[in-house]
Amino acid sequence: MRSLGLRVPHPPQLLLLLLLLIPGLQAPAAGSSGLSELKVRVRLPDGQVTEESLQADSDADCISLELHKPDGTLISFTADFKRDVKIFRALILGELEKGQSQFQALCFITRLHHNEIIPSEAMAKLRQKNPRAVRQAEEVRGLEQLHMDVAVNFTKGAWLSPHIHNVCAEAREAIYTREEDAKFWMERGVDGSIFEALPSQPADISSLRRCRHVGDRWRPCLCHYGLNLAWYPCLLKYCHNREPSGRLSSYKCGIRSCQKSYNFDYYVPQKQLCLWDEDT
Numbered sequence: 703m704r705s706l707g708l709r710v711p712h713p714p715q716l717l718l719l720l721l722l723l724i725p726g727l728q729a730p731a732a733g734s735s736g737l738s739e740l741k742v743r744v745r746l747p748d749g750q751v752t753e754e755s756l757q758a759d760s761d762a763d764c765i766s767l768e769l770h771k772p773d774g775t776l777i778s779f780t781a782d783f784k785r786d787v788k789i790f791r792a793l794i795l796g797e798l799e800k801g802q803s804q805f806q807a808l809c810f811i812t813r814l815h816h817n818e819i820i821p822s823e824a825m826a827k828l829r830q831k832n833p834r835a836v837r838q839a840e841e842v843r844g845l846e847q848l849h850m851d852v853a854v855n856f857t858k859g860a861w862l863s864p865h866i867h868n869v870c871a872e873a874r875e876a877i878y879t880r881e882e883d884a885k886f887w888m889e890r891g892v893d894g895s896i897f898e899a900l901p902s903q904p905a906d907i908s909s910l911r912r913c914r915h916v917g918d919r920w921r922p923c924l925c926h927y928g929l930n931l932a933w934y935p936c937l938l939k940y941c942h943n944r945e946p947s948g949r950l951s952s953y954k955c956g957i958r959s960c961q962k963s964y965n966f967d968y969y970v971p972q973k974q975l976c977l978w979d980e981d982t
Contacts, residue, residue, distance in 0.1 A: 737761070738826040744769070744933040745838045747961070754933060758825035764865060765825050767934055777929050780865050781819055786890075787863040788814040790964065791870060792929060794978065806975070807873035808927060810966050811854055811866070813883040820935045820957060828935070828957075839933050839961035850878035850968035851900050858896040862887060876975075878968045900969045910969070913976040925976035928965045936960035 740756045754769040763783040770776055776793040790810040819825075854877040859866030870877050884897045901910070901922070913923035941955035970976050 738828070740828050740830055741833065742830065742933065743834065743836045745836050746771070746932050747930055747963075748772075751836050752932075756825065756828070756934070758822045758828075760823040760826045763822050765819060765822050766869075767931065769932065777931075778869065779931055779934075780869050781814055781822075782863045782865050783814065783822060785863045786814045786887075787865075788812055788818070789863065789865060789869050790929060790966075791873065792927065793872065805872075807870075807876060808966075809854075809866070809870035809873040809877040810848070810850060810927075810964075810968075811862070811877065811879045811883070812848065813886055818936065820938050824938055824954065824957070825935060837933050837959065839959045841936070841958060841960045843936075843960050843962040845963045845965065847965050848880065848967070850880055850966055852879045852881050852884050853877065853898045853900055854879055855896050855898065858893070861893055861896050878966070912967075913970065913973045913979040916973050919974045919977075920972045922969065922971050923973050923976065924967055925970045926965065926967050926979050927976075928963065930961065930963045932961055933959055934962075 737760075738758050742754050742756060743751055744754045745751055750772050752769055752771070754767060757766045757768075758764075765781045765783075767779040768776065769778075774795045778789075778791045780789040780791075782788070788811070790812075792808045794806045794808070796804050796806055854862065854866070856866070856870060856874040856877055859870065859877070866877070878900075879897070881899070884894070888894050888897075910922065910924055913925050916923045935957040937958040937960075938954050939956035939958060940952045942950055942952050944950050973979075
């Protein structure tokens with residue numbers, strides 16, 4: 703890198719059969735595969751409704767979420783619990799009349815912290831009884847501002863997470879992370895050559911301005927991109943049961959859903975790569 707020199711007691715069998723993770727979602731029958739997919743209708747912050755796909759692989763210990771925005775943008779989120787990595791990807795429809803390609807891809811990679819989202823094993827057990835129900839998050843978590851000052855080498859991405867190769871394939875030249883996250887992963891043994899520092903204020907480009915304030919489309923600037931995860935299972939709920947012996951035991955009896963927004967700022971060599979910033 704350049705210059706970056708639970709084991710929970712099970713409930714009684716009857717309760718296990720009746721277990722509901724959220725209204726309309728339930729636990730699967732015993733012996734189901736570690737691979738699962740769930741499609742949920744969710745309400746976006748602007749009130750519109752879209753379909754969201756939730757996938758879990760408990761064997762690989764990862765979760766992915768995918769949704770289409772009304773403007774055609776495809777947003778995906780991947781949580782790799784084994785590597786403490788989360789990956790955000792946006793496939794943004796290009797503006798052909800402005801000389802852009804059919805779509806533009808961005809990947810933002812940050813550290814995955816514990817308790818941000820439910821475990822992959824729990825996600826794999828979610829089942830839906832009412833597919834027409836429109837779900838809205840119970841909790842709106844605070845907006846997170848992230849300055850992405852490091853580029854990630856796509857060809858070496860598997861060193862960080864094996865999911866980068868598939869998720870970020872369309873964004874080979876636009877994969878970003880933060881210096882503080884890169885240092886965390888390097889302390890865990892990731893080769894630093896996968897990372898490369900980007901120009902930033904004030905050392906490299908002291909006059910760098912946000913793209914929306916730059917008139918020349920061929921000048922470098924700070925691009926801003928915001929995305930929202932409208933609905934995802936963020937916490938497990940636990941209920942208590944008193945056994946015949948009098949001992950109190952706990953078991954998983956539901957989930958809590960959350961919504962969270964992220965703002966990413968990062969360097970681009972020309973404003974032409976950040977034309978959506980003109981409208982925000």
